[in-house]
Amino acid sequence: MDFATVVILDILYSIAVLVLISAGLAVVFGMMRVINLAHGEFMMLGGYATIVSVNAGINIWVAMLVVAPLVVGLVGLAVERLVIRFLYGRLVDTMLATWGLSLFFIGAASMIFGNTTTGISTPVAGFALGAYQINGYNLFIILVATALLVAVYAVLRGTRLGLVARGTMQRPDMASALGYSADRVYMTTFFAGSALAGLAGGVLAPLVGLVPTWGTAYIAKAFITVISGGASVIVGLLSGSVLFGLVSQAFTILFTPVVGEVALLVAAVILLRLLPEGITGRFFRGRL
Amino acid sequence: MAGSQATGTLWVLLAGLVVMFVAPLVVETYTLTLLVIYAMLALSLGLIWGFGGILCFGQTAFFGLGAYTYAIMAINIGESTVPALLGILVPALFAAALGAMMFYGRLSDVYLGVVTLVVTLIFFKFMNSTAGPEYQIGAARLGGFNGIPGFQTLNVPGDPRAYIYDRSLYYVCFLALLIVYVLVRLLLASPFGRIAVAIRENERRVELMGYDARLQKALLFTVGGAIAGLAGTLYASWAEIVTPGMFSLGQSAEIIIWCIVGGLGTLVGPMLGAVLLGYLKFRLGQQSAIDNSLILGLILVVVVLALPRGVLPSLMALWERRRRRLSMRAPRRRGRRPEASDV
Numbered sequence: 001m002d003f004a005t006v007v008i009l010d011i012l013y014s015i016a017v018l019v020l021i022s023a024g025l026a027v028v029f030g031m032m033r034v035i036n037l038a039h040g041e042f043m044m045l046g047g048y049a050t051i052v053s054v055n056a057g058i059n060i061w062v063a064m065l066v067v068a069p070l071v072v073g074l075v076g077l078a079v080e081r082l083v084i085r086f087l088y089g090r091l092v093d094t095m096l097a098t099w100g101l102s103l104f105f106i107g108a109a110s111m112i113f114g115n116t117t118t119g120i121s122t123p124v125a126g127f128a129l130g131a132y133q134i135n136g137y138n139l140f141i142i143l144v145a146t147a148l149l150v151a152v153y154a155v156l157r158g159t160r161l162g163l164v165a166r167g168t169m170q171r172p173d174m175a176s177a178l179g180y181s182a183d184r185v186y187m188t189t190f191f192a193g194s195a196l197a198g199l200a201g202g203v204l205a206p207l208v209g210l211v212p213t214w215g216t217a218y219i220a221k222a223f224i225t226v227i228s229g230g231a232s233v234i235v236g237l238l239s240g241s242v243l244f245g246l247v248s249q250a251f252t253i254l255f256t257p258v259v260g261e262v263a264l265l266v267a268a269v270i271l272l273r274l275l276p277e278g279i280t281g282r283f284f285r286g287r288l
Numbered sequence: 289m290a291g292s293q294a295t296g297t298l299w300v301l302l303a304g305l306v307v308m309f310v311a312p313l314v315v316e317t318y319t320l321t322l323l324v325i326y327a328m329l330a331l332s333l334g335l336i337w338g339f340g341g342i343l344c345f346g347q348t349a350f351f352g353l354g355a356y357t358y359a360i361m362a363i364n365i366g367e368s369t370v371p372a373l374l375g376i377l378v379p380a381l382f383a384a385a386l387g388a389m390m391f392y393g394r395l396s397d398v399y400l401g402v403v404t405l406v407v408t409l410i411f412f413k414f415m416n417s418t419a420g421p422e423y424q425i426g427a428a429r430l431g432g433f434n435g436i437p438g439f440q441t442l443n444v445p446g447d448p449r450a451y452i453y454d455r456s457l458y459y460v461c462f463l464a465l466l467i468v469y470v471l472v473r474l475l476l477a478s479p480f481g482r483i484a485v486a487i488r489e490n491e492r493r494v495e496l497m498g499y500d501a502r503l504q505k506a507l508l509f510t511v512g513g514a515i516a517g518l519a520g521t522l523y524a525s526w527a528e529i530v531t532p533g534m535f536s537l538g539q540s541a542e543i544i545i546w547c548i549v550g551g552l553g554t555l556v557g558p559m560l561g562a563v564l565l566g567y568l569k570f571r572l573g574q575q576s577a578i579d580n581s582l583i584l585g586l587i588l589v590v591v592v593l594a595l596p597r598g599v600l601p602s603l604m605a606l607w608e609r610r611r612r613r614l615s616m617r618a619p620r621r622r623g624r625r626p627e628a629s630d631v
Contacts, residue, residue, distance in 0.1 A: 035398065086593055091398060092343060093592050096548055099541055100588030107582025216537055220409050227402045258417040265410045269403050273393045 002130030007253065013138045014252075015245030016145035020203060021218045022225040022237055023148055024196035029226050030233035031169050031189050033091065034084060037098040039197050039222055040215025041105035046072045046201025047210045048113060051120055060123045060206075068202025069195035076194020080187055088186065102215070109212035117209035137207065144203055148196070153234050165189055224268040230278025239279045244268070297473045300556055301466060308462045317458040319570060324461045325523050326566045327559040328468060330546040332515035334558030335472055337547055339481070340508040341488030345401045346408030347543050350379035350513040352534035353411070354520025356430075359530045362439040364426035368525070369445040375521030376514050383513020387506035394502075408535055415532035435531030442525040452525075461522050465559075468515055472555060475511065484508050538581075542569075545588045551598025560600060 025039045036042075046068040053063040079101060087094045124136035156162035165185055168175040172182040201215075208214065225244055229236030247267045252260030275282050311320055329351055336342045357378040361371035390403055419432025428436060442457065444450040452460055475481050486494045487501045495501050524530050533539070542565070550561025565584070572580045595602045 083589060083593065093596060095398075095401065096544065097589050097592040099544070100585040100592065103538075103541065103581040103585030104589065105585075107579035107585060111579045111582065220405060220537070224402060224406060227398060256417075258413060261413050262410055265406045265413070268406050272395065272399050272403055273389060276393060276395050276399055 002132055005129060006132045006134070009134065009138065009142075010253070011246060011249045012142050014249040015241050016142040017204070018221065018225050018241035018245050019145040019149060019237060020141065020200045022222040022229075022241060023152065024193040024198075024200065025222045025226045026229065026233050026237040027152065027196060028190060028193035030231055030236060031165065031193075032088070032186060034088070034190075035091065035095050035098070035223070036084075036193070037095055037219060037223070038079070038101040038105060039098075040217070040219030041102045041109075042072050042076065042194050042197035042215070043201030043204070043218060044109060044210070044212065044215035045075060045105065046198030047205035047208075047214065048109065048118075048201075049198065050202040050205045051118055051210060054120050060120065064202040064205070065199065068205075069198040072198025072201065073191045073195035076197075077187065077191050079194070080190040084190060085183070085186065102219070106212050106215075113212065115211060117211055119209045120206050122206040141203060144199075148199070149234065149238065152196075156233065161188075221264070224265070228268055228271050228275075228278055230275075230280030230282075232280040236278060236280040239283075243271070243279070293473070293477060297470065301470065304462075304466050304469070308459070308466075312455070312458065315567075317455050319567075321458045321461050321526050322523075323563045323566045324458065324465050325519050325526060326546070326562040328461075328465050328519040328522070329516055329543055330550065330558035330562035331465070331468060331472065331555060332512045332519065333543050333547050334550070334552070334555055335476075335515070336508055336512035338552040338554065338558070339476060339488065340484045340505060340512075342505060342509060342512075343397065343401055343544075344404045344509070344512070345544070346404035346406075346540055347512070347516050348535055348539045349404070349408040349411055350383055350516035351520040351523070351539070352415075352530070352532075353379045353382055354517030355524035355530040355534055356415070356436070356520075357517070358521040358524045359436045359439045360425050360428040360430075362441075362524075363428040363436070366440055367446075367448045368440055368442045371440075372442065372521050375524070376517045379517030379520065380510050380514035384506060384510040387509035387513075391502040391505045391509070405537075405540070408537070408540055412532055412535035412537075415535060433532060435529050435533075437529040439524075439528075441528055442522075457522075457526060461526075464518065464522065468518065469555060469559075472511075472515075476555075480504070480507070542584070545584060547598075549587060549591050549599055551600035551602070554598075554600055557598055557600035561598075 021043065024042065025036060028034050028036050028039075049068045049071040050060075050063045053067045054060050058067065083097050083101065084094060087097055122135075122137040124140050126133055126135050126137075128134070156166060164175065164180050165188070167178075168180060168182050168185040169189075175185070176182050221244075225240040226237065228243070229238075229240030244264050244267060248260040248264040250260075251263035271279070329347065332350070333344060333347045336344060354375040358368075358371045358375035361374050362368055365371055386404075386407060390400060395403060415430065416433050418430035419434070421429065423430040423432075428439070430436065440448065442452040442460070444452065476485070483494060483499055483504055487499075487504055491501050494504075520534070523534070543562075546561040546565055547558040548561075549565060550559065551557030565587070569580060569584065572578065572583060591598070597605075
């Protein structure tokens with residue numbers, strides 16, 4: 001019984017991590033059809049923002065949940081103004097330019113922070129469940145991921161901002177005819193996507209030793225989850241995360257973590273071969 | 289048109305031969321050999337991306353596979369001819385299988401990118417985890433993160449003790465590059481190459497004319513895999529060690545940067561891009577003030593924004609425009625000279 005709970009928690013945790021690391025990418029890709037390959041580096045910057053502000057004496061919760069998203073959101077804003085906005089509608093060029101940005105940020109971070117590992121400790125204590133020790137921070141990550149999904153859904157579905165954003169993505173010309181600046185909507189959306197990446201980086205930072213190349217470990221997974229999920233922001237993100245979280249965790253428990261990672265990748269290749277439009281291209285069509 | 293292309297190829301060959309003998313006077317051959325291998329790798333992606341329109345994010349998969357195949361077989365056989373051939377054949381077969389899977393599944397742009405990227409990552413993760421003694425092929429241990437050292441490097445075919453190294457390895461690599469270049473040029477001039485370019489321009493139209501675009505793309509992809517495998521084989525012989533780092537994302541990114549900076553739709557462009565950026569990286573590696581990837585990243589962003597066609601095609605277009613302007617001005621100065629269109 002305890003073992004079953006532990007396994008379920010593990011699976012939920014790995015799904016939650018996928019949701020967290022892919023959310024920013026899903027917003028930017030789902031809404032704007034832009035693939036941001038610097039997403040992993042945005043997370044890395046969020047991690048550094050958290051660690052630097054914690055070391056400067058700011059409360060760790062504030063650092064993770066407020067400072068990191070804000071800092072990375074502003075970086076994203078600058079990136080959008082300077083690079084991305086010239087490349088809308090050119091999918092491959094945006095991928096290449098953001099890949100360049102990713103290298104740029106890695107280089108910049110190595111020059112500023114050095115190649116050494118930095119870290120902070122997790123603010124949540126673990127607790128025992130029967131014979132097993134549960135990491136309390138994992139529960140917190142599951143909580144954040146859930147809140148994040150609900151929040152993105154609520155904003156897109158329930159607020160005027162979300163309505164305008166969705167409308168602009170569908171028909172930019174019509175939106176501008178109604179007086180909404182498409183340019184500004186794109187800018188805001190990219191800001192939101194970057195902030196989500198920063199949040200992910202901030203929340204995951206206490207779990208790892210942070211190095212400038214940390215983001216590259218996540219970009220491929222996030223990229224795969226989003227593309228396999230397909231164009232719908234919420235449903236695509238959730239279905240991709242659930243599928244890959246299940247596969248990788250199941251194989252991790254049965255074999256080793258490496259087999260789990262490889263199984264995730266193999267599953268992605270098979271899935272894309274069968275459903276070239278992603279999961280939401282076939283099922284849940286037209287949902288949010 | 290075909291005539292001018294043939295003379296173009298001839299000029300490139302001549303220039304290549306001159307460079308082959310002059311370059312060792314300026315830069316040491318050890319570095320040069322690596323640059324030549326990079327150029328061949330860039331050529332493989334320049335072919336399938338620039339002429340076939342297939343953006344492969346994992347050209348390093350074939351590069352690494354070629355190197356690993358060579359290293360494993362060289363340890364087992366002890367003579368380099370068969371391993372070198374297998375180092376081309378195995379990546380080619382793998383590319384054929386992967387290409388068939390992707391193109392018969394009608395995957396395109398982003399999805400193609402994801403699949404090739406993922407395949408490369410699988411290799412990277414797998415090779416990194418093969419440290420244990422149970423991962424062994426014949427006498428060769430895969431060695432995990434540390435890679436495979438100490439295998440037989442290239443030798444004169446038939447004589448395992450006549451090693452090809454240092455300067456002679458450089459000449460072998462350069463000649464191989466020139467031969468591959470000519471072969472690719474011939475391929476592109478053949479009906480197969482013309483169809484490949486046509487597919488890049490408009491796949492549906494080509495299919496309506498009765499060609500099987502899926503087969504054509506898979507075959508082109510295979511050729512690209514074979515060339516990358518050859519580059520990997522030569523690299524293994526140059527470095528005398530193969531490591532999982534050959535499969536890394538950074539390496540994949542670099543190949544793409546070489547191609548886009550040098551210029552897509554040309555063959556010389558990617559090769560020049562590889563040599564120049566490879567040399568730049570080498571020089572940057574010797575100082576510690578500015579980080580290497582910062583510069584490379586900046587170059588990529590600037591080129592995508594400012595010169596989306598790449599440096600070489602942009603220069604060529606500029607030169608063409610200049611020449612046309614000069615030839616338009618010329619008749620005015622000399623008074624009445626028949627227009628080119630009259631002749």
